[in-house]
Amino acid sequence: LSLQASPSARSFQLDYEHNCFRKDGAPFRYISGSIHYARVPRPAWRDRLLKMYMSGLSTVQVYIPWNYHETLPGVYDFSGNRDVEAFLDLTAELGLLVILRPGPYICAEWEMGGLPAWLLWKPDINLRTSNPAFLAAVDSWLHILLPKIKPRLYQQGGNIISVQVENEYGSYYACDYGYLRHLLGSFRTLLGSEVLLFTTDSTQAEELRCGTLQGLYATVDFGPESNVTEAFGAQRRVEPKGPLVNSEYYTGWLDYWGEAHATTSAAWVARGLEDMLQLGASVNMQVSPFLQLTSLPWPGADYKNQYKAVTTSYDYDAPLSEAGDPTKKLFAIRKIIGKFQPLPVGPMPPATPKYAYGRVALQKVSAFPKGCTAPAWHCSTAQHPSPSLQYADLLDVLDVLCPSGPIQSQFPLTFEALKQVHGFMVYHTQLPWDVLDPATLGAPPHSICDRGYVMLQKEYQGTLERDGQTTLRVRGRAGDSLDVLLENMGRISFGANTSDFKGLLGNLSLNSRPLSNWLIYPLAIDTAVQQGWPHTALPESSSGGRVGPAFYTGTFETPGIAWDTFVKFPGWSKGVLWINGFNLGRYWTCRGPQQTLFVPGSVLHVGYTNNITVLELEGAPPTPLLLFLDQPLYNRTLGCSTMATE
Secondary structure, three states, X not given: OOOOOOOOOOOEEEEOOOOEEEEOOEEEOOEEEEOOHHHOOHHHHHHHHHHHHHOOOOEEEEEXXXXXXXXXXXXXXXXXXXXXXXXXXXXXXXOOEEEEEOOOOOOOOEHHHHOOHHHHHOOOOOOOOOOHHHHHHHHHHHHHHHHHHHHHEHHHOOOEEEEEOOOOHHHOOOOOHHHHHHHHHHHHHHHOOOOEEEEEEOOOHHHHHHHOOOOOEEEEEEOOOOOHHHHHXXXXXXXXXXXXXXXXXXXXXOOEOOOOOOOOOHHHHHHHHHHHHHOOOEEEEEOOOEOOXXXXXXXXXXXXOOEEEEOOOEOOOOOEOOOOOEOHHHHHHHHHHHXXXXXXXXXXXXXXXXXXXXXXXXXXXEOOOOOOOOOHHHOHHHHOOOOOOXXXXXXXXXXXHOOOOOEEEOOOOEOHHHOOOOOEEEEEEEOOOOEEEEEEEEOOOOOEEOEEEEEEOOEEEEEXXXXXXXXXXXXXXXXXXXXXXXXXXXXXXXXXXXXXXXXXXXXXXXXXXXXXXXXXEEOOHHHHHHOOOOOXXXXXXXXXXXXXXXXXXXXXXXXXXXXXXXXXXXXXOEEEEEEOOEEEEEEEOOOOOOOEXXXXXXXXXXXXXXXXXXXXXXXXXXXXXXXXXXOOOOOOOOOOOOOOOO
């Protein structure tokens, strides 16, 4: 881009002669940090941004997840926590510049990399290519989003200095230059000719070949383990002139269920940052971790020889903790930044206050009597239950969780075929013959997506798992009910084709004979819980510790304050937590490493009761209780069997 003649004009441009950016005509280098508004509760936006500003950062980098805003085709949500314009206005108010990453694919360990799952309603669609169906959906979205962005561009008087097109496209198998050219044309049409557009890829030569395009400035990403000179040498091979840019400097790393909590030393991170700044490079760091506060739908997964689901917490061992607290790593980074530019005057905002609310006992949810129709939680007999009521497992409340009733099908259908985006579905059939000797209930390879909880005559038998156990031994009589609760653990966001269909992708068989005549229940658990279900609970009449999917509830009061807290699940196996109808995400105590879920104070009530709902999938402890702590537990991985009983 040529330099504007008038230095007084607002401009942000590339200077190829002097290998730098120029802002309003003057040489400029940014030191930036990533923050994800979609994973930070809106009441905490200002706190997190202010801490980033006081760290010495001039700029923040912001992803926009397409599927967070276009929840169904043509249905858009920019309200509340999804009000990206309000978030961008807040960055400007605090004096921060913005690097925007609107995708359409963003990765970010977010469900399907930000692409909406409803794209897969067309099963032959080719994502992230110049496939006409995909491009039509992308263009429709960009025509909604980018007009909101244009007035906030730096050249228009706003604070957005650059916009990334796609994300690490070189790592995707397609290598479709036609797709990148189409995006370049759309971004230019909707944002104008002056905005700086760029790409980001790893330092691998093949990825830089497939991820870059003339007209898009090529940047790289790498972590403190890389040799800085070699890494920027890779950028120089595709951009011989212009500023050196690391668009994703990894200050930590993500966690997967069943693996150790990832950590990166503060000294190592600081040393790498100093090396880059000494070269005059611009750097964006992962500073504020992703808080999975719209949890159930959004954590993604990687595919690295096998499916690897990302934990609910994305603490990332980042400079700002999951609860937004400054760490030693943040102060080490701030010290390095201070060597190269003046730091803001004033103290760093303190850590948010935490409170250990202690133990909360839970009770199993009572079933609703026959004849009580949906919405079940409004029935007077459910509000004032009698001791004769049975106690509900998940299978006993399908009328509440699937009010429209099941779909009949000869063979199993996927989530996408039934337009179910997130969560759970129940597949129900009957044993077609007597199975007096144990028989093998099995699924074809890679057809359980992602976990199937198997019940025979409503008795939990065990779990089938993607890339794990795919058979169980069962016995029963002809006509016995067979139910499989299928869980979507998050669609692949990186590492393979992102067309990650969910549910039963193939038919179950009994001793290699296929089962048929299925009733399929798409469950709307989030909706039911948000609307106040379950209305009440009863003490469990029999001993606790029953295995299999079931709901538990409890209440607690805050002592006049609503501070951040962390929930631990002693003796529980795997499931989902809601507080006051707010989905706080998955726990998987026996798989780890994450042992607590973060509860922001903004979710809690002061002066009246807080309602807890837990869906335990495998086995609750004999005495079901939760423990509220004032600090998290991230790094404990336990052994667990498929059927937990304690």
